Amino acid sequence: MTLKFGVIGTGAIGREHINRITNTLSGGKIVAVTDVNNEAVKSVIDEFQLDAAIFPDDHSVIKDPNVDAVLVTSWGPAHEHSVMAAIEAGKYVFCEKPLAATAEGCQRIVQAEMKQGKRLVQVGFMRRYDSGYVELKRVLDSHDIGEPLMIRCVHRNTSSNENYTSDMAVSDTLIHEIDVLHWLVNDEYQSVQVFFPKKTKHALGHLIDPQIFILETKAGIVIQAEVFVNCNYGYDIQCEVIGEDGVAHLPEVSSVVTRKEGKRSTEILVDWKLRFQDAYDKELQDFMDSIRKTGKPNGPSSWDGYIAAITSDACLKAQQTGEKELIQSVEKPVFYQNTPQLSFKQT
Amino acid sequence: MTLKFGVIGTGAIGREHINRITNTLSGGKIVAVTDVNNEAVKSVIDEFQLDAAIFPDDHSVIKDPNVDAVLVTSWGPAHEHSVMAAIEAGKYVFCEKPLAATAEGCQRIVQAEMKQGKRLVQVGFMRRYDSGYVELKRVLDSHDIGEPLMIRCVHRNTSSNENYTSDMAVSDTLIHEIDVLHWLVNDEYQSVQVFFPKKTKHALGHLIDPQIFILETKAGIVIQAEVFVNCNYGYDIQCEVIGEDGVAHLPEVSSVVTRKEGKRSTEILVDWKLRFQDAYDKELQDFMDSIRKTGKPNGPSSWDGYIAAITSDACLKAQQTGEKELIQSVEKPVFYQNTPQLSFKQT
Amino acid sequence: MTLKFGVIGTGAIGREHINRITNTLSGGKIVAVTDVNNEAVKSVIDEFQLDAAIFPDDHSVIKDPNVDAVLVTSWGPAHEHSVMAAIEAGKYVFCEKPLAATAEGCQRIVQAEMKQGKRLVQVGFMRRYDSGYVELKRVLDSHDIGEPLMIRCVHRNTSSNENYTSDMAVSDTLIHEIDVLHWLVNDEYQSVQVFFPKKTKHALGHLIDPQIFILETKAGIVIQAEVFVNCNYGYDIQCEVIGEDGVAHLPEVSSVVTRKEGKRSTEILVDWKLRFQDAYDKELQDFMDSIRKTGKPNGPSSWDGYIAAITSDACLKAQQTGEKELIQSVEKPVFYQNTPQLSFKQT
Amino acid sequence: MTLKFGVIGTGAIGREHINRITNTLSGGKIVAVTDVNNEAVKSVIDEFQLDAAIFPDDHSVIKDPNVDAVLVTSWGPAHEHSVMAAIEAGKYVFCEKPLAATAEGCQRIVQAEMKQGKRLVQVGFMRRYDSGYVELKRVLDSHDIGEPLMIRCVHRNTSSNENYTSDMAVSDTLIHEIDVLHWLVNDEYQSVQVFFPKKTKHALGHLIDPQIFILETKAGIVIQAEVFVNCNYGYDIQCEVIGEDGVAHLPEVSSVVTRKEGKRSTEILVDWKLRFQDAYDKELQDFMDSIRKTGKPNGPSSWDGYIAAITSDACLKAQQTGEKELIQSVEKPVFYQNTPQLSFKQT
Numbered sequence A, B, C, D: 001m002t003l004k005f006g007v008i009g010t011g012a013i014g015r016e017h018i019n020r021i022t023n024t025l026s027g028g029k030i031v032a033v034t035d036v037n038n039e040a041v042k043s044v045i046d047e048f049q050l051d052a053a054i055f056p057d058d059h060s061v062i063k064d065p066n067v068d069a070v071l072v073t074s075w076g077p078a079h080e081h082s083v084m085a086a087i088e089a090g091k092y093v094f095c096e097k098p099l100a101a102t103a104e105g106c107q108r109i110v111q112a113e114m115k116q117g118k119r120l121v122q123v124g125f126m127r128r129y130d131s132g133y134v135e136l137k138r139v140l141d142s143h144d145i146g147e148p149l150m151i152r153c154v155h156r157n158t159s160s161n162e163n164y165t166s167d168m169a170v171s172d173t174l175i176h177e178i179d180v181l182h183w184l185v186n187d188e189y190q191s192v193q194v195f196f197p198k199k200t201k202h203a204l205g206h207l208i209d210p211q212i213f214i215l216e217t218k219a220g221i222v223i224q225a226e227v228f229v230n231c232n233y234g235y236d237i238q239c240e241v242i243g244e245d246g247v248a249h250l251p252e253v254s255s256v257v258t259r260k261e262g263k264r265s266t267e268i269l270v271d272w273k274l275r276f277q278d279a280y281d282k283e284l285q286d287f288m289d290s291i292r293k294t295g296k297p298n299g300p301s302s303w304d305g306y307i308a309a310i311t312s313d314a315c316l317k318a319q320q321t322g323e324k325e326l327i328q329s330v331e332k333p334v335f336y337q338n339t340p341q342l343s344f345k346q347t
């Protein structure tokens, strides 16, 4: 009953997933590994004391009959090739974002998966597994606040490094809102416009920061999404859904409250890795549990990866034009429609 | 040392101001009253046991030598006429919003007041006296959060009545944000664009509700301002200023916290009158105190009334066009520049 | 309709009351003043530009026919004498705590007031006028949380000065909880026991600090009351009532929330004077309004001053013995029973 | 490297631990099971598809050479016998509370474990693994609020069933505070006194509820601990530590905030099982990880079980006498002193 993983890419995120499958989660095992850097592969096998075979490339990992599922954690441009090969081999795939480097690449994966006839792919959009978003979705689905009309959200990072460019506000940052918000309200995106506030002195010269994206959905929901990656005070994710009958807020991260020196205060996370650590655990546990129980993964699909890609493309265009840009309208195939609800246990 | 008021208009807001000057505040007295409705005047004199003369029209009130200051609480279209007459008579004026029915009318008042040579007029923008906004401004002025880059604010009412029309989202509702926000950040408005989310089922047929206004200031601050007058859950005013070094939030209204039936909860005001009741008291007390101490009013000026009018006009146009509309750029005269800071005592 | 005050004692609290009657509140006027320090009297008349007569002693103030109400703000040991004289003269009295230096003194005042036949005296227990306590009482009286079973409360000061002694934890600090709590739950005290936690290093050598008082009421409510006057972080008043159906908390003081340097924080007051400033205003305004409207004061009565005194005495004894001490049981006379509810307007 | 468990007792808590070891945690496996009820054993093997041997009694489980660690989840009176046998066999033991039915039984286990020469036993006090308490301890250990002087805590349950008796307020409820609080402040208990507030109408006739325990530690910390098992509104655990320099509060459970129908509210858990679900996972994961990494368990020890027992005994006596009762003073053996700090990863 153990799901045997072949890992393609042993960089930072690869090692983390290997660690959690090996030492934290239940039901998985790393049996095969490859990386362009041979030393990296050896060190990971040593560090986690893996009983795993080393392979020269992604194809040989995928073809290994011992491998049930492929973990794609290589660099982005290589994802499409590995995912396509895994689908052709009929193997399960957990692929970190992006699913492919272009919307067309995502579309090819969607078509390959549909042709092959069974859901095999899960994309690493972990926010859907965060207990806060899960609870927020439960409130929305209960109709407790009625039909959603607006969303106000915020994605703030303490600071960005010198490699972070203005387009990455979309491809690396807003991408998480893009995925989680349409899932939250069961809706699709229609248009986007970008506003550029006064730039913070804490951003490097080449970078536009902050940025505000106004997205509209097919149902008419207006989303105000702030991306601010040099906010200077912490990693802060906020989301508020305004409905016809009330408002629901993503919970703040819970923390000790202190009263000291004239202030009542609570810590805000500074390290973004801590914010969604539980969600990373849960997305992979659910991947394993769903396959064991239903024969297929249950999380964000290839289609979700494709939607994220076409929405990102429009956001990037809107950054250039300053105008309201339409987001390509696509019809969700029946194949992807009856996605079962998240089944994992919430605390 | 008592400031003697002549009141023009004894409708709802007029009676409230008469009540607070008579029974709550210190240093003022109602000595003259007029209203188009004679019965209303008599009933107000009876109710508050005023020792005040009844006059047939605004001019006779203004000319009464016993009157030091004129309280203009008639209906909006009549304001300009009374304010102009008071300025010409060299009397102090406290005028409820709008200062005049048009931007041109406001401009005429500004010019008359400047020509006359001394600040006489205060406009009833009470939010600047709300302890929450005052504290928020204190935080901003201390540079504790650095230069402001963005503002996110919300103006929600439980429900609107049948006379409330889509343009009143600007002239009656957003107008308070328009006045208070540029004061808060010492900046002027440059452009505005409107987004119309899906309409709530709780709004009447003729009304567009909610509406989102994106305002940009000359310094580059982007303001996201939501107006939602049928939010169905309460009267809720929120304001968050995002600076280069941190964020500051207008305090929530303080209220008893209860734990009951599986919920920890706090009451939200439903009646909007309660939200700024203290601010209404303070604006009039400050009007009286400033005149006693400095010989002129210290609160929102004719110029502020004019700025509110030209900004409203652009917002109304933006509602029609759906495009980004420029807000008329005007240079603040020296006459209005050295407005002393609010001097009233804060708790 | 103006209530004319004679002031006995122009120290700190006397000056504050003179200021608020003169410059903040409506319906009162200072017409007579006395103090053992002649310079103090003159300076207060100058500072507030009072049109008031100077008298040599409390008796002459009280006898002045121009005086409607006496404000007793002398030092504690002198209170009883002035209050008794005012009652005998049939004049209204607003007396700062303590009503008298001993429980017997309070009892004499109660008897004199009853004999004289009409409520004349209000004691300066201002917490009953704090909007938080008023709202908390409203929740309790609504039976929203059912019958109260327990109260947990906290009275913390940043630091105490060298004149503050261990018994003052009762007579100056806990005294406010003693008055407000039995009013809050309509109950009387039965016993008290004191616990002395480890002493804080911030307290001076002679002082026991913190102290915990466990009070039990006749109805069986157990009150856990912490007094901690060198808590080192701020002035912090907390009160939580646990009922059969839920819990209600006194609201925290509302303040701007900031997000900065990895913390979400709110200011806690450090200066205790700011905490109940509005309540001080309201208690005197209500004193004046009630006399005008009903012919007698409506706030904390002589009886309440007497109850505070006998409860304090038991708390002081419990400090000495470490045992559970009974609180003298007294029957509330009909004269004091039908105290009308607080009538002042709440925001 | 897999830790092989033998389970003694397959009632509710036994099944839950079997489930988490099998389906949630990493590094453990159920290989042997026994229960007085044969059907229960079979059903648990079926339900969780265990590859485990069925044994007739605790001794045979313990002796099975395949078993590395024993999970004692039988009923309380049977614990001591199984734990003693496991220690004699040199096997690891995870024992649910109570460690033994009496303080003497706990003492015998402590002596057996010391004689045997190595820490083998962990007691199921899960709160030490709750992320809130862990963070609170981190704050205390950092000396951020200085030396602790007082603790105010609350243990409330929505309702108790008919089998719950007044002594269980100590043995089943307060027992968790008893364990976690002395760990939190690195201190030992000295005395306890009980106060009985007015009984709630929601408690059955035989039950005293609520109860307040005032505990004093050797260092002089005074703990005010409320037990209220029919509070009627939810499962609510609160803990506030007041130090010389400030105060730290256990975080409230984080939850979606809604604004609806005039209230801003957050859900309070009603089902107590959800509150410490993560802590239950972490205590067992840490048991396995610590044994793998250090050769011995790292959590609450036999000594902690013993301390809980002698403290409970004094609390029970105090319930009877109403007097302050001393808690037996015992010296912690060196064997138990150098307990390594919690090593598990916190999010």
Ligand SMILES: [Mg+2]
Binding pocket: A096, A097, A124, A125, A126
């Ligand atoms: Mg991921």
Ligand SMILES: [Mg+2]
Binding pocket: B096, B097, B124, B125, B126
């Ligand atoms: Mg106004």
Ligand SMILES: [Mg+2]
Binding pocket: C096, C097, C124, C125, C126
């Ligand atoms: Mg007072």
Ligand SMILES: [Mg+2]
Binding pocket: D096, D097, D124, D125, D126
């Ligand atoms: Mg346990």
